[in-house]
Each structure stands twice: as structure tokens, then as C-alpha cells.
Amino acid sequence: MSGPGEIVRIAARGDGVTAEGRHVAGAVPGDRVAADGGVLEGAHHVTAPCPHFGPCGGCQLQHADDTVLAxxxxxxxxxxxxxxxxxxxxxxxxxxxxPATRRRASLHGLRTAKGAVLGFRAGGSHRIVDMKACPVLHEQLFALSGPLRAFIAAHGGKGGIEARLTLADQGPDVALTNVALDGLAATEAALDLARENGLARLSIDQGYGTETMWEPEPVSVTLSGIPVDLPPGAFxxxxxxxxxxxxxxxxxxxxxxxxxxxxxxxxxxxxxxxxxxxxxxxxxxxxxxxxxxxxxxxxxxxxxxxxxxxxxxxxxxxxxxxxxxxxxxxxxxxxxxxxxxxxxxxxxxxxxxxxxxxxxxxxxxxxxxxxxxxxxxxxxxxxxxxxxxxxxxxxxxxxxxxx
Incomplete structure (x- = not known):
């Protein structure tokens, strides 16, 4: 039996809900709502593994243990x-x-006066949370965040940039939008990005459609033992x-x-x-x-x-x-x-x-x-x-x- 103010379930958008129907942000089943509105943490409330949890819109339930998640x-x-x-x-x-098993993700980047930011958007906002850690992404994809941030700082266009990352059989497949490769130096920088980071493919949309800049061998994904060609952006x-x-x-x-x-x-x-x-x-x-x-x-x-x-x-x-x-x-x-x-x-x-x-x-x-x-x-x-x-x-x- 649950008592007054006890969180009994999680709503569709991630809020904790009491038996009386009150929604409480940041609460999980077993927590209680104090008289001042604060959350008294219960046995299923855990410390979020990511320093960006809360502002970042990529995750909503890092404060819940596996029992609550299931x-x-x-x-x-x-x-x-x-x-x-x-x-x-x-x-x-x-x-x-x-954790650390996501093999595809769409990150957002933005060139700034001090360099660039790259990560997921904040919840309910277009603001980008600059990603310094991510316990969700596969390590091979997260390892690209630093090199991509540096590349966007040097060659990103005006406005937002999308970086679509997929882990293929040959390594990471990266597709960037709104990147301006003005001149030979910028093109060489893109090729260096691909070569130095072991990319399977690098595709860039400079405003005229996606172009493949780097693909040393055909990119594929193995499905039940059968290699299948992986088109850019495929699900x-x-x-x-x-x-x-x-x-x-x-x-x-x-x-x-x-x-x-x-x-x-x-x-x-x-x-x-x-x-x-x-x-x-x-x-x-x-x-x-x-x-x-x-x-x-x-x-x-x-x-x-x-x-x-x-x-x-x-x-x-x-x-x-x-x-x-x-x-x-x-x-x-x-x-x-x-x-x-x-x-x-x-x-x-x-x-x-x-x-x-x-x-x-x-x-x-x-x-x-x-x-x-x-x-x-x-x-x-x-x-x-x-x-x-x-x-x-x-x-x-x-x-x-x-x-």
C-alpha cells in the first residue's frame, strides 16, 4: 500500500506520479514528496551517471534504477x-x-565565437548541451565528439549543424549538414578528419545535397550474418x-x-x-x-x-x-x-x-x-x-x- 505523497509510477514524459495523481519532476517510484515539495529519495532513486543529466534532453530517466526502468x-x-x-x-x-550501446545518434552542433558546441538539445529547447560525456553512446561514436567539435569550429556554417553518426561494419559513418568547405584547405581538413579518426564514410551537405567525401570501401552492416550495403541515412x-x-x-x-x-x-x-x-x-x-x-x-x-x-x-x-x-x-x-x-x-x-x-x-x-x-x-x-x-x-x- 502506498501512502500519501508516495510516487507510484512514472508518467509517459518521465515525471513521477503520486497515488493522488500529482506529477513531480525528478521522482521515481518509492520516493516521497516532502511537505515543502521536495523529493525524499527512496530505494530505487540512483545517482545519474551523466553530468549533463537534467539539462540534456537525450535522457529523462537516469535517476531510476533498472527495476524502475523495466x-x-x-x-x-x-x-x-x-x-x-x-x-x-x-x-x-x-x-x-x-549503457554505451547506442550505435546511431543525431547530434547537433553550432559554431561559436569561442569555438563550437556539440551534443543533444536541451529538453524542450533548441539550445545545445555541449557534450563532455555520454553514457548512452557506443564508445566509438563518443570518441568522435572532440574531433567533430574542432572541425565544426573551423568549418561550420552559419546556423545549426546536424551530425548523424552510425556505427557500421567498417567503423563510424558520419554525415554532416551545413558545413562549408571553402577552398582546398577545408577539403583536406575534412579528409584528415575521416582518415585520422578511422571513419568508414564521411558525407557532407554544403547546401546542395549530400556528397560522400570519404569511403575507402563500401560501407555495410551485417544482419544475421549477411552483409548488407548501408546507404547514407538508412534506418x-x-x-x-x-x-x-x-x-x-x-x-x-x-x-x-x-x-x-x-x-x-x-x-x-x-x-x-x-x-x-x-x-x-x-x-x-x-x-x-x-x-x-x-x-x-x-x-x-x-x-x-x-x-x-x-x-x-x-x-x-x-x-x-x-x-x-x-x-x-x-x-x-x-x-x-x-x-x-x-x-x-x-x-x-x-x-x-x-x-x-x-x-x-x-x-x-x-x-x-x-x-x-x-x-x-x-x-x-x-x-x-x-x-x-x-x-x-x-x-x-x-x-x-x-x-
Whole structure:
């Protein structure tokens, strides 16, 4: 039983909430609110590992221990399900990504009179918190913060700069916007940045579109043992551990399905796992709208002996119809945050018996899940995933089967 003023849960944006419904910033379950409004820390309140916690908008929950973090991730998913009346037969343990495992991030930079600042934006602000430490980023990406800051100080244009960092098989892939390479010296400085810091690729947008300045060998990312070309800006799961956890669930839950459609397939994060760990004769169709990702998937699929096929198609405007879905034993979908309303409507109207749904937005997932349940599916397995450690961003993987 909780007493008056005790924090009992964390709200969607990270505030602690008392049993009476009062929101308290910087509080976690087990804390108490003192008479003067201060927070009396409980057993689950920990010291934030980052000196920028609070001002930096990259993390909201570094003051919570792993028990609270896992409960928050689970409750976000189950709360969204409950609001749509969705019951789940089996809820699997929450997966939390460890610290220092983020392999992709977008940082913001700004050239200043004294040099440059580089980091994440402050919460609810355009102000950049100059990053001197980051317990979230993979060490290879964080190691670039100093060299990038120096480069921006020398060559950054007017206004803000975005630095998109991705850890590829060959090393860090860096894409910069609003950087002016005026003259040979600036171009040589960019090449020195890439060479001295072991970049796999350096791309720069000087206002005329992105140009690749440095790429000694084709940049790739290995997915379930299969190397796939990595187009600049292509989507990847934020951490390898979460990717592997969700892929393992997908492999187990798809079962012995011999023909599978991977919708919103991207580069093939799940498709190639379903091939390498599934039945020897399994075939997977990867459907993707982004042309660069589609072509990368198609090229990698060509090396699977015809088992991975690619289809370039916008599933928002032209979802697969029930007659097309009838060719598959199971479907996996991993849509953007908006969900897959149009495609789920066609799945609901089909005779499919098994659907695996990966989502980065519990609200849109729950809306789509309700449509499936209304049409005879049950949510039989559900795993909440917190790969954006210490943030309020929550993901999940789920299985729906015909009742």
C-alpha cells in the first residue's frame, strides 16, 4: 500500500506520479514528496551517471534504477494495450539495452565565437548541451565528439549543424549538414578528419545535397550474418543487443512458416534472420518503400540463392491486399511510428493465421492490434523493449494468431 505523497509510477514524459495523481519532476517510484515539495529519495532513486543529466534532453530517466526502468517500459506497453482492451496470453521479460550501446545518434552542433558546441538539445529547447560525456553512446561514436567539435569550429556554417553518426561494419559513418568547405584547405581538413579518426564514410551537405567525401570501401552492416550495403541515412535499430533480441523472438515465433512477408522491411533486419535461422527452404519477401533501402536489400538478397526476394512498394498508399497475402504462411511488419493502419486493415480482412508486429510506438501498435483482435486474432506473445536506455521511448515485439 502506498501512502500519501508516495510516487507510484512514472508518467509517459518521465515525471513521477503520486497515488493522488500529482506529477513531480525528478521522482521515481518509492520516493516521497516532502511537505515543502521536495523529493525524499527512496530505494530505487540512483545517482545519474551523466553530468549533463537534467539539462540534456537525450535522457529523462537516469535517476531510476533498472527495476524502475523495466517497470516503466512494461507499463507503457501494457497500458497502451489495456486502453484498447487487448489481452495478452504471455508477457515476456522486458529487454533493456545496457549503457554505451547506442550505435546511431543525431547530434547537433553550432559554431561559436569561442569555438563550437556539440551534443543533444536541451529538453524542450533548441539550445545545445555541449557534450563532455555520454553514457548512452557506443564508445566509438563518443570518441568522435572532440574531433567533430574542432572541425565544426573551423568549418561550420552559419546556423545549426546536424551530425548523424552510425556505427557500421567498417567503423563510424558520419554525415554532416551545413558545413562549408571553402577552398582546398577545408577539403583536406575534412579528409584528415575521416582518415585520422578511422571513419568508414564521411558525407557532407554544403547546401546542395549530400556528397560522400570519404569511403575507402563500401560501407555495410551485417544482419544475421549477411552483409548488407548501408546507404547514407538508412534506418538501423539503435542497439545491436535489442536488434538481436527482437530478431530471436521473430525467429522463434514465426515457427515453421515456409513463405513469409517482411513488410516495411528496411535493409532486412528481420528478413535475413528468418532466413539464416529458419527452415532451409524458407523464402522471405521484403517489402520496402525507401528506394535506397530496397536496393540494398535486393542486392544482399541476391546472394541467398533466391530465398530473399525484394519488392519496392509504398505500403501506406498501396498495402498488400488479401489476395496477395494469401501467398504467405505468416507476415512480419515493423512500420514507422505512425503504425500500419491501412496494411493492418488488409491483414485483418485476409485469411492469415500468424502476424508478428514489431513497433516503436505503443499507441499506434495498440490501435492496429485492436483491429486485428476485432477480426479474430489474439495477442499470444508480447515483449516490451527499452533499447533507448534512460529515455521515455519504448518499443515492443508481439505475436498475433487467429483464435
Amino acid at each position: 517497470d516503466f517500459v512494461r507499463d507503457r506497453v501494457l497500458g497502451a494495450a489495456a486502453r484498447q482492451g487487448i489481452e495478452t496470453l504471455e508477457i515476456l521479460p522486458v529487454h533493456l539495452s545496457p 538501423l535499430q539503435a542497439t545491436i543487443d535489442a536488434q538481436e533480441r527482437m530478431a530471436s523472438d521473430a525467429i522463434a515465433w514465426i515457427g515453421d512458416a515456409s513463405v513469409v512477408a517482411d513488410l516495411f522491411a528496411g535493409l532486412g533486419t528481420f528478413a535475413f534472420g528468418l532466413l539464416t535461422a529458419g527452415p532451409a527452404k524458407r523464402k522471405v519477401l521484403g517489402v520496402e518503400a525507401d528506394r535506397a533501402a530496397h536496393l540494398a536489400f535486393k542486392a544482399a538478397g541476391a546472394r541467398t540463392g533466391g530465398r530473399a526476394l525484394a519488392l519496392h512498394r509504398d505500403l501506406f498508399r498501396a498495402p498488400l491486399q488479401p489476395s496477395e497475402l494469401a501467398r504467405f504462411d505468416a507476415v512480419l511488419l515493423d512500420p514507422p511510428r505512425a503504425g500500419a493502419k491501412a496494411q493492418v486493415a488488409e491483414i485483418a480482412a485476409s485469411e492469415l493465421a500468424r502476424v508478428l508486429y514489431v513497433s516503436c510506438n505503443p499507441a499506434s501498435w495498440a490501435r492496429d492490434a485492436a483491429r486485428l483482435v476485432e477480426n479474430g486474432f489474439r495477442c499470444t506473445k508480447l515483449r516490451p523493449v527499452g533499447q533507448f536506455r534512460w529515455s521515455t521511448h519504448v518499443e515492443l515485439v508481439s505475436l498475433f494468431e487467429r483464435a
